[in-house]
Amino acid sequence: MGEHSPLNVHSAQLKKALVWMAEAIQEQPHRQRRHIVQEAELRFDLTPLECEFLNKHFTKAET
Template sequence: MSEQSPVHTKSTKLKKALTWMSETLRNQPEKKRQVVLQEAELRFDLTPMECDFLDKHFSTT
């Protein structure tokens, strides 16, 4: 990963979103990953760069 990757930033929102996504998918395995991903992007008001990162690394397509 490059130094410009959102993971290497101090993005509290991204860290919270990743934690929330993990807990949601663990507690509600029937929920589709893409739906959880989109909800996290809105819930945590992520930047376009953070949304792109999540889409690239966590979407199922």
């Protein structure tokens, strides 16, 4: 990860979003990840950089 990665900023909201996403994926494995990511972005009021990080790392493998 780069120097300006959202994880290097130690965003509390991003950490909460990641925990929530993991729970949502476990509880609803049939749900598309991009929908889970979109909900997390809104629910935790993430910055554009944090949203880009989630989209890059959690939705790229999905068709």
